[in-house]
Amino acid sequence: MTTLADTPALIEPPHRLREFWDYFSTNKGAVTGLVIVLGVLLMAAFAPWIAPYSPNDTDPSVFLTPPAWQAGGSSAHWLGTDAIGRDILSRLIHGARLSLAIGLAVVVLSVLAGTVLGLTAGYFRGVFEVAVMRLMDIILTLPSLLLAIVIVAILGPGLMNAMLAVAVVVLPHYVRITRAAVITEMSRDYVTAARMNGAGHLRLMFNEVLPNCTAPLIVQASLGISSAILDAAALGFLGLGAQPPSPEWGTMLADAREFVLRAWWVVTFPGLAILITVLAFNLLGDGLRDAFDPKLKR
Amino acid sequence: MSLPDKTIEASAAPVVVARDLKQVYKISRGVMHPADHLQAVSGVSFTVLPGKTLAVVGESGCGKSTLARMVSLIEVPTSGELTLDGVDVVKASAAERHTLRRTVQLVFQNPFGSLNPRKKIGAILEAPLEINTTLDAKARAEQARAMLALVGLRPEHYDRYPHMFSGGQRQRIAIARALMLKPALIVADEPVSALDVSIQAQVLNLLADLQQELGLAYLFISHDLGVVRHIAHDVLVMYLGHAVEQGDKKTIFAQPLHPYTQALLASTPGIVGAGAPRKRIVLSGELPSPLNPPGGCVFSTRCPHVTAQCHNARPVLRELAGRQVACHLAEQFT
């Protein structure tokens, strides 16, 4: 009988998370992105305790105060105040909650729906696949913001409807990624082996195929958060998303339109907040994609 | 775990009987043209007894992989009879085919693609039991561990992932998985082709040991005649979907009667004292397209002994000198 000596003890390779971190950490941009994202997350989590004021506290006596380092500014309002005296710093901190909530909710919705659609389309093929993919193609041909506006116009303005609209708009990306990954997986021998052993459809789809499709989904999801935040901000700017007095960053921009020349800080800081957060998520997503890509493994 | 000791009697019932198996694929050529018909397997018949190995030999495009897929129930034959453990596969209902899964299992060629990279070895081995039996988790784990030991792996391998193993070890795991439902027949599709020589030897030894201990029948697909000569009892040589020669291994290797078998044997580089010129039969040309097979004998386009009769009439498989051969000119080689 084959001796056990033929199979010496395996040297324990590094744990998968450790290996993943090793690849990820070599990308300085990705680590920066991760740090900023974590910072924004903490900010959002502890907003009521960090923010100096409530976001809706108005103080007409100090409206349009410049930031603390400019002439006329004070340390009571580090980033200045807006037209009705609300502290911009506090509104930004509270706005982080909204922006992150929007980003995460949209991504969760679209990942769930997109994965199920892509999985079933790639698994069953045939007419169902054609129908799903053509529907996704139609969604893709329409300019995303326009489509979101149309959906919100139908459903009525508001944060929930804006999130739904954005989720529908980004859905095709997840469906396509999932379907492509599923089709590749279906041709693998281990799926054939499982099918031969009598595995039913559900087990094949969720137990054998789906776990191997997660890498591109994770990358797309992290990039998707940033575009969701942008889209929601755009809708908010147009007055179709979060409604004032909500401190959502895009809505803050809308309120500040008329003050661009007079009080630059009312426009610039919400804009910067969007920029930095979106950039951070993009860097994080890029880093994840590089870390997952086996071809780059050295 | 004690495995039933199967004693093989000479008159044991065959595990698999195939008669005139055919597989035709329809290749769509768009809406405007009628579909093409690809004859992947054209009328192959064989029998495999318990404890014996039938090797199916041929090059790419000969239909041996399609044959493997038919016998392992992945595909249903277009026509012909296929009997597994007494049950007719073609006529069986879906439920019957479901139970037949326990009779035949498949070992794949590529050790790096046949194991799910996201599952631990234990889970991979237990999956067939989960789906097909009512054993509880403890019993399943016990059987999985016992199977690991049977194929020469260590108990701690139960918790590892496939990428931590070498090609040879993965093939052992694949063989272990195939044995979980205690099949009577294992279809092995080029199981050692992707392995180094020294690892190949280990896996071949394992297969031989398991065959002896468990009384397994093997349908062994291979293009490597050195391996076939070592492991097979019977040989079936295929070319372009047809069986050109089949019978006992020793008989065929000692005196191949079909020109294709002769060319295969002559083309296999062996160690005959380096530089010594072997009787070389180098075939001209390439394999014809299976969509457009030659009329008459399928080998006529490349055969060094071809005559007019070969182009006109397709030779039938007939008994000659202790084996079956499909060639008009076979007598001249005896």
Added chain:
Amino acid sequence: MALLEIENLSVKFPSKTAVMHAVDGVSLSLDAGDVLGIVGESGSGKSVTMMALMGLVSFPGEVTADKLRFDGHDLLKLSANARAKLTGKDVAMIFQDPTTSLNPCFTVGYQLAETLKLHMGLDSKAARKRSIELLEQVGIPAPESRLNVFPHQMSGGMNQRVMIAMAISCSPKLLIADEPTTALDVTIQAQILDLLRTLQKDLNMALVLITHNMGVVSEMAQRVAVMYAGQIMETRSAHDIFEAPQHPYTEALLAAMPERSDGAARLATIPGMVPGLNDRPVGCLFAPRCTYANNHCRTDRPELREWQDGMVRCHYPLPGVKP
């Protein structure tokens, strides 16, 4: 003067945990018109050796050698450009999988002409004429019709012939064939090996044949080098190495072949595994798996030394004669 001289070639791949010695102190020499077979299993370093010669080892691999001379030129001292010019013309390499070695986006004719224009300076018309000649030389029927064909439209055997045509187009002095027939059917393999043998004789090319298939090497090569874990274990004439191997690894490898089993039910196997990144032995690399090893083998690494018309890296070459 030898065509190719390699002395103490090493290729290291540093990583976070350890250094991987892909090639460890390889020394080879080749005269014009010689046929050398390099045999080894996966991880033996046979492919990386030739890639190092061709300058194809990229970062983070580090290539070092005492001597690396081709056709009188010192490859270690040439600039990357000069080296590419030299090796591009006088050394040709063909690879295992012909479908992926040819560019799928360009026709066969385009790829052939590209090499001819670059290294031989031919114009389009002359390149086309020469391409047809080359395709005929490698045995492709109706060559004119193949010039506008894409690689995926031809079979593996045909693609390999095209690869060979590209390789010999500049009349190289050395052809390196890395597992040229492993991906091909047995009968096609026979055709390709025949072709290589004919071309080698007609063009008086030196041929280095890298393979794991001992049978192929026994038919084609005059001399054989056996590699294990990055080192050369034995170099000998093809006839002698199969009749009377001097290194225990060669003996074990030959014994494991089914063709040599002589009807025995079980094949001889080599216990253990090839050393990986973290368990490279201090002494002889094969000692953990060698049936003849003793303490001396496990502590002192043997050098590659001359031994009975060849070279062997073993303290006690077979048949058990002490040095």
